[in-house]
Amino acid sequence: MNLLDLFLKQWRTSVFLMILGGVVGYGVSFLRTPSYQATVYLTTAIDNSQTGSLEELEADRMLGITEDILTSDAVLSPVCQMSPGCEDLQVLRTQVQIERTIGLWALSAFSDDAVEAVRLARLWLKTGHAALLERQTHALQAEMLSRQLEGLTACVQDAADGHPPVICSGPDMETLLTDIRTMSEHIQDERQLSGGISPAILFGPLNLDHIQLRDLNAAPGLLSLLGAFAGLLLSILLLIFRSSQIGVVSPLPEAKPADEEKQE
Numbered sequence: 001m002n003l004l005d006l007f008l009k010q011w012r013t014s015v016f017l018m019i020l021g022g023v024v025g026y027g028v029s030f031l032r033t034p035s036y037q038a039t040v041y042l043t044t045a046i047d048n049s050q051t052g053s054l055e056e057l058e059a060d061r062m063l064g065i066t067e068d069i070l071t072s073d074a075v076l077s078p079v080c081q082m083s084p085g086c087e088d089l090q091v092l093r094t095q096v097q098i099e100r101t102i103g104l105w106a107l108s109a110f111s112d113d114a115v116e117a118v119r120l121a122r123l124w125l126k127t128g129h130a131a132l133l134e135r136q137t138h139a140l141q142a143e144m145l146s147r148q149l150e151g152l153t154a155c156v157q158d159a160a161d162g163h164p165p166v167i168c169s170g171p172d173m174e175t176l177l178t179d180i181r182t183m184s185e186h187i188q189d190e191r192q193l194s195g196g197i198s199p200a201i202l203f204g205p206l207n208l209d210h211i212q213l214r215d216l217n218a219a220p221g222l223l224s225l226l227g228a229f230a231g232l233l234l235s236i237l238l239l240i241f242r243s244s245q246i247g248v249v250s251p252l253p254e255a256k257p258a259d260e261e262k263q264e
Contacts, residue, residue: 025227
């Protein structure tokens with residue numbers, strides 16, 4: 001008896017194992033712990049009128065500051081404090097993920113509760129968007145002060161070179177030098193508060209309604225199909241084992257020798 005004949009003879013066993021595997025797969029789909037991913041989006045762009053033409057690496061570095069701010073403790077700590085189930089910031093970091101495409105940041109939150117995943121993603125976007133705008137305000141302030149500092153420096157230089165007329169904001173040179181030192185310190189403070197973000201980065205409006213929710217668990221139909229396929233593989237393995245027990249070596253019948261065919 002070859003392997004094909006044995007398979008046809010035992011087809012009921014194969015069908016039974018496939019049905020059993022499908023039923024088990026369908027049941028497993030309801031026993032798995034649910035897992036959801038909620039994703040919100042933040043649009044960004046670079047104002048090339050301020051920066052001029054940039055190489056791709058330079059643009060990536062400018063936009064990369066956005067990720068550093070969004071994943072910083074200054075943003076995630078308030079998110080954790082406003083989340084009822086959050087007790088550890090490091091645990092929260094395992095529940096969030098950020099990805100960037102062209103001009104778009106995708107902020108994802110993971111939870112076994114769909115409502116909690118959506119709430120966490122929206123809270124992260126809202127807190128991060130506010131932090132980015134605040135830091136950009138400091139960057140703009142630093143840029144404005146830098147321009148004023150350039151004017152004061154030029155004024156002092158002209159006065160030192162004796163180029164009349166000299167019109168400066170301070171009454172004397174000592175006052176001008178004091179203003180320059182104070183303004184320089186103020187610029188450093190503003191740049192530190194900006195977190196290194198560029199004033200040339202443009203952020204889109206806050207949109208908490210554009211959100212995608214995904215069920216990360218496999219659908220019951222897919223698990224049923226995988227279970228049925230596993231049952232089919234099991235039935236084939238059983239047939240191979242059974243065929244080895246009864247001495248089936250080849251799935252095809254042996255060919256007769258040429259001498260025997262001539263005699264016939």
